[in-house]
Amino acid sequence: MNAVDMSHSFRQELDAAILSWTHQLAPHGIFTTDHEMRITSWNHWLETHSLFRAEQVIGQPLLKIAPSLSDRHLDGYFGDALKGEVKIVATALHRYLLPFPPTIPNSGFSHMQQSARIAPLMLDGRIWGTITVIEDVTEREWQNRELRNEKERQELLSETLAHLLIARDPDALVRDLFGRVAGQLKVDTYLHYRLERSTSRLHLQSSIGLTQDQEKALAILEKGEGYAGAAVRTGRPVIANFLRRSNDRQAESFKELGLEASAAFPLTVGEHLSGALVFAARRREKWEVEEVQFLHTISRYVAMTLDRTRQERTLRESEEQFRIMADTVPDIIYTATPAGRFDFINQRFYVVTGTTGNRALHFGWLRSLHEEDRPHLVEAWKEAVQTGQPFSAEFRLRVADGKFRWFFARARPVLDLVGQIVKWFGAITDIHDLKETQLALGTAQRQLADYAANLEKTVEMRTTELRENILHLESFSYTVAHDLRAPIRAIDGFARMILEQCDEVIPENSRHGLERIIRAAGCMDALTRDLLNYTKVATQKVELSLVDPNVVLEDVVTMNEALREPHATVAIVRPLHPVLAHSTLFTQCVSNLLDNAAKFVAPGVKPRIIVRSELIAPTDGNSDATPNANASEATLSPEARTSAGEDGYVRLWVEDNGIGMDALTREKIFGLFERAREVKRYPGTGIGLAILAKAIQRMGGRFGVESEIEAGSRFWIELQAVR
């Protein structure tokens, strides 16, 4: 049997069966009304979702079952349907047709979200009533809403991020931000805490939703106190739902404020913890996961902004400090871009050059430069900028009085982490005075060098002259002394002859006179002899060789009766070290010293003379001592010359128990014709020690005396030792 063959009555039965099953099975609400809007059918789905059973509603006016229809102007839709129109009830515009409980718990919808169609129910070409089909679109709407919320959150986040990126005042920002978030998330309270590092306490920085008293009560949190404290301590978000039911100690203060849910986030960037941000709500009991994520993201943004503003502040301060410092130092300080353009120059530049404004920036400073220095300086600066090598240069700048002064500039590049030049730092120092001093010094040095060269020549010339003079003088005195002795000997000889031959006839006083002539002649002879000796010592050619002081001493003592017992005691402390000397001169020196030691004793005192020697290391013994000529005139024999000074010196001491001398005498005693005042009554010519001085000097040695009045004298001579 096919559809064409169906009888009318069968068709009616089939329709009734379909309708019956539709009522049972349809996943939608289906109901009908008569033209008086009384409910005539109510399907199974409606029974399930409305909690009204069919028998409870059938026959009842629709507006009695759903009185809100007329408040929401939907009753007219049924009227329109009764006029033949098909009506659409869109969820977006009405949310629902009949008020049923929501099918998704905690979806935030107060009613099941519905879309519906209302159509006229035609019977035999007449409108008999209406038929309505309701669809549950709660799930769809919920998803849509979540999607919309998510989109709004994303938009809010990106807007927030844009805001945060340029924000200067983080507190104003958090406040503004909260205004946007509050509506979206039904939060009404926020608290922004700042962590005080020194005390580990949290200080309330800004808040919304609290009275002044409440703010005061929550102004400072101790370490770990409250949700904010917990978030800071753990470094993690602390989410609290259903506060009213919570027995948590941390919940206490919030419960008192009537808050139902709280979400606290630490404000962290990397390792740096700056505080906490707490969101709280009175109108909601719990947070959704997405909301927590959203708030967490917001908190991270805020933390980043706080960190950024903190860093910017530090940077501004350090830049400010640099500027202040730069303006305080006495040098010109500048910074330049990697391309070498001056982007900062301190006030000192303007003070020094007498210019004003920002004239020096970029390449303006070149205007103050001396024209001659400009090309090489520009070249050097260009090269430094290109190569990144440190820069230094000397140049002249026109200073305030219009004159040019010398300056010295140095600059170093500052590199970033990858070695790129970020900035040039430079300093310019006034070196004008230094430069002038250097120039003056150079001139002075040149003059001095010239002078020194002249001086050497002069000295050489004078020395030659002096040598010639000395030679002349010495030969003159030798001649004089030699020629003088002949008349002296004649005077002496003839005086003695007169005295011997005419002894009896000469009156007593004449004899006396003759005797004085003879004595004076003797003196004169001794004087000329000594003078002769002295000049001999001074002019004689001196060759040094090994001399044994023991032998010399023995000879001297043997030859001079006055040095022998019972007249005097000469004690020799052995060993006496051999010396490098001229035998004759050395003998003369030793003889002179022993003569003096035996002669200058107080009347009635027997001279006691001690002779000893000591070795002096090569480097020692050159610092003390009296008149001394280091410049030896002695001609050292070749073998002696090689060992000169290397073996040190021998100091030969001659100590006596004589009358001694004072300091003044000690200084003069070695001069020609110098005699101690105290020894006027002793015979002598005053030449002996002068001869000694000259002899020692010519042998390259040194001499000296240690003595006090009435305490004896200790003369010493020092000659090169021989090993």
Added chain:
Amino acid sequence: MELTATHQEALTELINIGYGRAAAALSELTGRRIILDVPKVAVFPIDKVSLVLSQVLQGEVASVHQVFSGPVAGHALLLLDHEAAMLLNSLLLDQASTGRLDATAREALIEVGNIVLNACLGVFGNLLQVQVTFAVPRLHMESVGSVLNSISVHEEELQYALMVHTRFHLKDSDVSGYMVIVLGIASFSRLLSELEKWEQRQVSR
């Protein structure tokens, strides 16, 4: 078939009456003042409509399509380009556009289109004193050509289209669209003759 100036005037007035009712219904629905006005009314043979419309409505078009039947039968369409549909939707629902016409948004557009179309056709029904029966309105997202093609392909009778430029004013914004009523030649002749009678009644009153 041409519209005389008299026809045009009468049609514009009648549609304005219908739009007045629709605007009242929409204002009530959304809780804010909505005005619908009719800058222009024109009649074209169906094969020309596509050409005319595709010049003012480009790309994908949202069309609320309602078939009506009875002594006068035809198709009623409200056409909005995608941008206008989105804008109207966000203005009516008072929420930021999600950038797409999801099921919720489509449904809202159907309801709005339905109100506008019913109001107009209701006025015609009253004028012609005929009972017009409506099918369930549907929303299509396709080009103007496809929409009109799907309508005319099944009809053998010569058809005319009454094209009504429509403007929604709400919240300082204008949303522009077109209402198109496609009628067979018989229905259209009848409409015009009834219009003339109505006009006379108005004058004699």
